[in-house]
Amino acid sequence: MSDQPARRADLRIDLGAIRHNVEVLSQRADGARTMVIVKSDGYGHGAPAVARAALSAGADSIGAASLQEALQLRAAGIDAPLLCWLYSRDDDFGPALDAGIELSASSKAVLHRIAGTAAERGVVARVHLKIDTGLCRSGCPADLWPELVEEAAKLRADGQVEVVAVWSHLACADELDHPSIDQQAARFQRAYEQARAVGLDPIRHLANSAAVLTRPDLHFELVRPGIAVYGLDPVPQHGDHGLVPAMTFRSSVALTKRVVAGESVSYGHSWTADRPVNLALVPVGYADGVPRTLSGRMSVWLGGRRRPVVGRVCMDQLVVLCDDDEVAEGDEVVLFGPGDRGEPTAAEWADEIGTIHYEIVTGMYRPRVTRTVVGEAS
Numbered sequence: 001m002s003d004q005p006a007r008r009a010d011l012r013i014d015l016g017a018i019r020h021n022v023e024v025l026s027q028r029a030d031g032a033r034t035m036v037i038v039k040s041d042g043y044g045h046g047a048p049a050v051a052r053a054a055l056s057a058g059a060d061s062i063g064a065a066s067l068q069e070a071l072q073l074r075a076a077g078i079d080a081p082l083l084c085w086l087y088s089r090d091d092d093f094g095p096a097l098d099a100g101i102e103l104s105a106s107s108k109a110v111l112h113r114i115a116g117t118a119a120e121r122g123v124v125a126r127v128h129l130k131i132d133t134g135l136c137r138s139g140c141p142a143d144l145w146p147e148l149v150e151e152a153a154k155l156r157a158d159g160q161v162e163v164v165a166v167w168s169h170l171a172c173a174d175e176l177d178h179p180s181i182d183q184q185a186a187r188f189q190r191a192y193e194q195a196r197a198v199g200l201d202p203i204r205h206l207a208n209s210a211a212v213l214t215r216p217d218l219h220f221e222l223v224r225p226g227i228a229v230y231g232l233d234p235v236p237q238h239g240d241h242g243l244v245p246a247m248t249f250r251s252s253v254a255l256t257k258r259v260v261a262g263e264s265v266s267y268g269h270s271w272t273a274d275r276p277v278n279l280a281l282v283p284v285g286y287a288d289g290v291p292r293t294l295s296g297r298m299s300v301w302l303g304g305r306r307r308p309v310v311g312r313v314c315m316d317q318l319v320v321l322c323d324d325d326e327v328a329e330g331d332e333v334v335l336f337g338p339g340d341r342g343e344p345t346a347a348e349w350a351d352e353i354g355t356i357h358y359e360i361v362t363g364m365y366r367p368r369v370t371r372t373v374v375g376e377a378s
């Protein structure tokens with residue numbers, strides 16, 4: 001990790017880790033195909049690079065949330081099967097259909113818009129019908145589902161759509177044995193049978209990362225891991241799955257100084273030296289993704305060990321306590337990483353401030369933070 005001088009605020013993205021995690025997940029999926037989810041710019045890691053690495057490691061397809069994200073992946077040269085599922089009312093399906101992007105439909109209204117646009121463009125839309133099995137977010141409510149699948153069967157007979165899949169999303173897959181999982185699975189099965197009953201022959205997909213790792217009975221023909229691809233485990237209580245975090249957040253020491261006992265550090269003077277100490281200034285702050293709520297509750301990896309951050313985390317700076325150790329300007333500082341050398345992890349940050357590692361990594365990439373991609377995409 002000290003292969004290059006650390007920049008001011010840099011996310012090092014290890015595509016070797018992405019490839020490794022995809023291999024672990026494909027092995028777990030045991031025969032089911034793998035759609036790697038790269039929404040929100042690949043959970044902050046960079047969607048096109050992650051997609052390329054994942055596909056070369058054996059993933060079959062890519063999933064993104066919005067139409068815009070899917071189109072950006074096509075523009076970046078990702079030509080694998082690609083699904084997206086989040087639209088607003090004035091989104092135009094035309095460019096996505098031209099680009100061969102597969103579209104989710106949760107209602108007859110959206111299905112008709114997709115089919116109508118496909119007819120105008122002279123293409124057959126590849127559609128995934130989404131059933132709400134209990135997350136109560138997107139997806140078709142069960143009482144409207146029979147009408148939706150009937151309509152889809154008609155449009156299919158007219159040659160306007162191809163129904164690729166019936167799919168749904170789990171609410172509590174990260175809580176092992178949560179009763180909602182089996183209930184959602186039963187509702188999913190029923191929705192699938194209703195689709196078959198009107199003559200459709202779709203594949204099924206339901207499993208997110210947690211279900212890929214813990215519920216082989218719910219893998220069906222395709223699984224949709226996201227967070228685990230990035231090496232963050234959604235079910236650590238289920239054992240070590242051998243995932244490797246792909247993101248390391250680094251900076252370097254900008255200034256060192258020695259202060260006498262009684263001097264206080266940073267806004268609000270929340271920390272006071274009780275002895276003479278060396279301090280190291282690190283030029284990153286909450287504008288670079290370090291939560292201000294970690295003030296007084298975080299450490300960094302610097303000079304071969306963990307050292308506490310003292311005083312408030314500011315917008316652009318934080319201060320590390322180095323006791324009597326000599327650290328130098330330019331020395332690498334690891335704010336979080338895979339954890340294998342002893343550095344903090346994104347999961348530790350999340351636990352400390354009461355959120356999930358998903359939110360930490362997706363919040364890291366900002367205009368003034370750089371990303372350095374290492375490791376081979378293929």
Ligand SMILES: *Cc1c(COP(=O)(O)O)cnc(C)c1O
Nearest residue numbers: 037169208209210224225226227
């Ligand atoms: C985000 C998402 C996933 C992946 O979930 P993880 O918990 O990150 O594995 C799968 N399917 C849908 C519909 C999603 O929105």
